[in-house]
Amino acid sequence: MTERRALIVGLGISGIACAIAMHRAGWTPVVVERAPARRRGGYFIAIMGVGRAAAADLGVGDRLVDHRAQSSTYVIDRQGNRSPGLSFADIPINPYLTMRGDVEDAVWQTLQDVAPDTEIHFLTSPTAIEQDSNGVEVTLEGPEGVTRKRFDLVIGADGIRSTVRRLAFPPELGGLRRLGTMICAYALQEDLPTLPRGVGGQIIEPGRSFTVFPFDDRRSTVLFSYYAADPDAERKGVHSEQIRKAFGPEPLGPILEAALRQLETSEAALFDIAEQVHLSTWYQGRVVLVGDAAWCPSLYSGMGASSGLAGANVLGKRLQKHGDDIAAALADWESTMRPRVSSFQKFAMTGVGVFTPASTDAIRIRKRAMVLLTYPVIRWLFSRLGKFLPIMQQRQRPIA
Numbered sequence: 431m432t433e434r435r436a437l438i439v440g441l442g443i444s445g446i447a448c449a450i451a452m453h454r455a456g457w458t459p460v461v462v463e464r465a466p467a468r469r470r471g472g473y474f475i476a477i478m479g480v481g482r483a484a485a486a487d488l489g490v491g492d493r494l495v496d497h498r499a500q501s502s503t504y505v506i507d508r509q510g511n512r513s514p515g516l517s518f519a520d521i522p523i524n525p526y527l528t529m530r531g532d533v534e535d536a537v538w539q540t541l542q543d544v545a546p547d548t549e550i551h552f553l554t555s556p557t558a559i560e561q562d563s564n565g566v567e568v569t570l571e572g573p574e575g576v577t578r579k580r581f582d583l584v585i586g587a588d589g590i591r592s593t594v595r596r597l598a599f600p601p602e603l604g605g606l607r608r609l610g611t612m613i614c615a616y617a618l619q620e621d622l623p624t625l626p627r628g629v630g631g632q633i634i635e636p637g638r639s640f641t642v643f644p645f646d647d648r649r650s651t652v653l654f655s656y657y658a659a660d661p662d663a664e665r666k667g668v669h670s671e672q673i674r675k676a677f678g679p680e681p682l683g684p685i686l687e688a689a690l691r692q693l694e695t696s697e698a699a700l701f702d703i704a705e706q707v708h709l710s711t712w713y714q715g716r717v718v719l720v721g722d723a724a725w726c727p728s729l730y731s732g733m734g735a736s737s738g739l740a741g742a743n744v745l746g747k748r749l750q751k752h753g754d755d756i757a758a759a760l761a762d763w764e765s766t767m768r769p770r771v772s773s774f775q776k777f778a779m780t781g782v783g784v785f786t787p788a789s790t791d792a793i794r795i796r797k798r799a800m801v802l803l804t805y806p807v808i809r810w811l812f813s814r815l816g817k818f819l820p821i822m823q824q825r826q827r828p829i830a
């Protein structure tokens with residue numbers, strides 16, 4: 431059989447998982463990454479059953495570890511007074527609670543094991559993509575200058591603002607869809623007042639929230655989420671100043687003040703508009719998108735990394751199954767993934783309201799639900815019945 435080469439654009443969780451899956455399917459993956467090196471650290475993420483099953487299939491094994499904190503998460507006010515709260519640890523399908531960088535490290539180590547010679551070019555990006563029925567010509571710009579290379583398949587795993595999507599997918603197929611909120615996520619350098627290591631908290635006010643995701647073995651990561659009338663203007667501003675305005679005019683209090691002071695010196699904070707990607711198809715000929723580039727469900731779904739892992743895993747399997755018939759493989763792959771991804775995207779619409787309730791009424795309802803969940807019998811029922819909710823089943827069932 432002749433060698434089949436796939437260009438993978440992007441070395442995030444989805445891109446690395448694609449490299450493993452393509453290697454396993456008998457292809458030669460070549461990766462380009464715009465950044466000068468692999469990213470590390472990041473923010474809290476939960477890996478659901480769909481992601482855990484895909485990681486297991488990809489051979490990631492026990493490199494993916496649950497780092498959940500043992501103590502509780504509380505709803506707190508600006509002074510740190512506590513009332514009952516709910517966290518990802520209470521989701522009745524046992525997600526792994528970890529950090530984005532841990533998941534990326536786990537897939538990266540696996541790639542090093544199975545295909546250590548994978549060609550990876552940093553500081554390199556595609557600037558043009560042209561295809562015919564037999565292959566794809568890609569113009570790449572990087573330290574070697576401008577080069578033109580031919581591949582049998584191009585996989586865009588280059589994130590929510592994908593260049594591959596811009597170059598190969600006409601805008602009428604769809605694109606970004608805003609959820610109305612801004613997000614800011616980063617890891618703390620010091621514990622916050624009243625919230626020692628391992629204790630989580632959430633300040634919930636109409637249209638704005640602040641969440642502390644706890645770990646026992648490292649410092650917490652935090653997330654600001656708030657509605658913004660003009661997200662473009664918001665994003666152009668300085669993150670800490672914009673958040674101070676959004677959480678004013680009331681005094682910030684010791685917890686928010688300490689968190690914002692740490693944001694001012696954080697080098698890796700993510701400050702962005704919360705968006706999803708909606709496309710009517712995820713492939714055009716021999717160019718396919720995977721992960722956030724194709725379907726970003728947003729952080730409110732808790733499924734971005736999990737669906738990226740599953741998308742990569744299933745793509746490799748379908749290409750292996752259909753051999754030289756790439757069109758059939760991509761059609762089969764998309765029809766397998768699309769119903770699941772649609773449900774994750776829909777779930778995110780509920781997730782925005784749970785994370786950042788827009789009104790005092792919504793907060794009141796949320797608060798009552800939290801109090802109810804302090805009763806052991808209700809908690810037990812929630813853990814039993816929650817498993818039967820359709821979205822929960824989607825989350826825990828592996829995608830084959």
Ligand SMILES: Cc1cc2nc3c(=O)[nH]c(=O)nc-3n(C[C@H](O)[C@H](O)[C@H](O)COP(=O)(O)OP(=O)(O)OC[C@H]3O[C@@H](n4cnc5c(N)ncnc54)[C@H](O)[C@@H]3O)c2cc1C
Binds near residue numbers: 442474613722734738
């Ligand atoms: C605050 C927050 C919380 C989250 N919580 C969860 C959660 O609980 N559970 C969950 O499953 N998911 C969660 N997510 C989502 C998850 O982090 C993402 O969906 C996932 O990391 C996306 O991975 P990716 O590889 O598809 O894209 P990315 O991580 O964006 O990787 C894309 C890569 O492509 C590179 N690139 C971009 N453009 C180019 C170019 N032109 N040329 C070459 N390379 C390029 C980038 O540098 C990057 O390395 C959360 C996200 C956020 C922001």
